[in-house]
Structures are given as structure tokens and as C-alpha cells.
Amino acid sequence: MVNKLMRRRQLVKVRSGDGSPLRDYRLWQLFARSLFFLELADHDGISHTYAVDVRYLADAKTRKQHDNGEGKAPAALYRNGVQVSRSNVPTAFPVPGGVIEVTTTAFGLKRMHFVSETGAQRALRPHHRSQEGLRARFGQRFPRASAVIGATAVVILVVALAVNILHGVEVLTHSPVIAEKVGTFTSPIRLPTWANATLITAGTLAALERATRLRHNRFLDIVSS
Known part of the structure; x- marks a missing residue:
């Protein structure tokens, strides 16, 4: 409906x-x-x-x-x-x-x-000349490499999503109103600036790679929705 x-x-x-x-x-x-x-x-x-x-x-x-x-x-x-x-x-x-x-x-x-x-x-x-067409042709010519790239993109997005969720929970629980009721949470993952920038770049490339294959998951690709 x-x-x-x-x-x-x-x-x-x-x-x-x-x-x-x-x-x-x-x-x-x-x-x-x-x-x-x-x-x-x-x-x-x-x-x-x-x-x-x-x-x-x-x-x-x-x-x-x-x-x-x-x-x-x-x-x-x-x-x-x-x-x-x-x-x-x-x-x-x-x-x-x-x-x-x-x-x-x-x-x-x-x-x-x-x-x-x-x-x-x-x-x-x-x-055939578009980015989606080129990606499809690559997958047909090099199926194993294509599968590895696809799996790597999924792993990167899972890691990026996990880091973002932990950071979001930390920020949320440090609100005085919420902290009084449930306490505070500190994310166990602390990334230096260079690592955070690398993760953002890798996440963007992973999202682009999945978009060229028309792959989308409402949770995994939440950043690109």
C-alpha cells in the first residue's frame, strides 16, 4: 500500500x-x-x-x-x-x-x-560508456576481482556505520537530560584525524561503487540515501 x-x-x-x-x-x-x-x-x-x-x-x-x-x-x-x-x-x-x-x-x-x-x-x-556500464563490463571480464571490490565496499560501509553509531550514541548520552536518566557512554573507538578522513574518503568511494551497481540497503547505505 x-x-x-x-x-x-x-x-x-x-x-x-x-x-x-x-x-x-x-x-x-x-x-x-x-x-x-x-x-x-x-x-x-x-x-x-x-x-x-x-x-x-x-x-x-x-x-x-x-x-x-x-x-x-x-x-x-x-x-x-x-x-x-x-x-x-x-x-x-x-x-x-x-x-x-x-x-x-x-x-x-x-x-x-x-x-x-x-x-x-x-x-x-x-x-556502455557510462560509469554503470563500465562497472558492469569490468564485472563481466573480471568476476573475481569484481566480487572482492564489492565485498570490500560492504566492509568499509559497515565499519563506517558502526563508528558513526558509536559516536552518535556518545554525543546523545552526553546531553544533560539523557545523562541524568541513563548515564553517559564513551565510544571505545577513537580515530585520529588522518584515520577519520581516510574512513570518510573510503566510505564515499564505497558508496559510489555500490551506486554504479544499483546496490542499495536502507541500513548499510544510510549515509548515501
Whole structure:
């Protein structure tokens, strides 16, 4: 029920496209743009190629302009290379047989999935030059190395989350009101400045790595949500 209500709210944000053609993906757009594809047949059985173009550098002003029916949208849906819909994110683009759900985080994509009317889900195919496409190709060519990198990213995020939780509890219990009732807590982990900076950098890279694989966990990736 909650998911259906959220999807309805996202569908309301979708506006008609301007009919512009899909622009080619350029290498210099590696960290500023994501492009995904999906082949779907319409009700007449005719196959169409859908593309979702996400622009990460759309600022607050651009988003506000789009809400008013103007400006460039952070996400746009194309059918056979022609823009048919546009929206702010998170969003759900209606397509034959279901919707394409698009959600981003501070580090990239959280969702880029086709959800059918029956509830079945599948991720869209990334452009081969995009960061998601390059990561997918690396995983196909070097599966063992890819698995090690993925596991390392998980470990880093678990450690970063544990350190943040302990620090948060310490700060919370040092509040006079809470300290009087439950006492104070001191985190057993004390990191020097250089180690803390290293952990933050590693956590950011780990979050980026998971975003390129559309991996997200509401607890593990809480920092990037």
C-alpha cells in the first residue's frame, strides 16, 4: 500500500516531453550523467526502445523551474530517441506494462528498474560508456576481482556505520537530560584525524561503487540515501 501511494505521488510529477532528440553520451559526462535502456513492446506488439537520461548537475533552481513547467528536468524518458516524458527525481515513468522507477542519492543511482503490473522487477541496461556500464563490463571480464571490490565496499560501509553509531550514541548520552536518566557512554573507538578522513574518503568511494551497481540497503547505505 505504501509503495502504491509513493508511486502515485511520483507519477503526478511526470510532465510531457518536449520532443527533443536523445543526445549522444560523451566521455566527459561520466560523473554527471547516467543513461539506461529498455526494450518493451506496446499493446500492439510493436517493440520500442526506451531510454532514461539522468542529469546529476541539475541544481535547485533548475528543479524549481521544471516544477513550474519550465527548464530542464533532472530525468527524462525517451522512446526511440525522442523525449516523451520528463520529471524531477525520484520518479516513476509510465511505460507499456508498468513503470520505470528512478531514484538517485548523493552518490549516484539508487534505482533504475522496470516494475511490471504484476510486480516483477528488472534493472535497465546501462550505456556502455557510462560509469554503470563500465562497472558492469569490468564485472563481466573480471568476476573475481569484481566480487572482492564489492565485498570490500560492504566492509568499509559497515565499519563506517558502526563508528558513526558509536559516536552518535556518545554525543546523545552526553546531553544533560539523557545523562541524568541513563548515564553517559564513551565510544571505545577513537580515530585520529588522518584515520577519520581516510574512513570518510573510503566510505564515499564505497558508496559510489555500490551506486554504479544499483546496490542499495536502507541500513548499510544510510549515509548515501
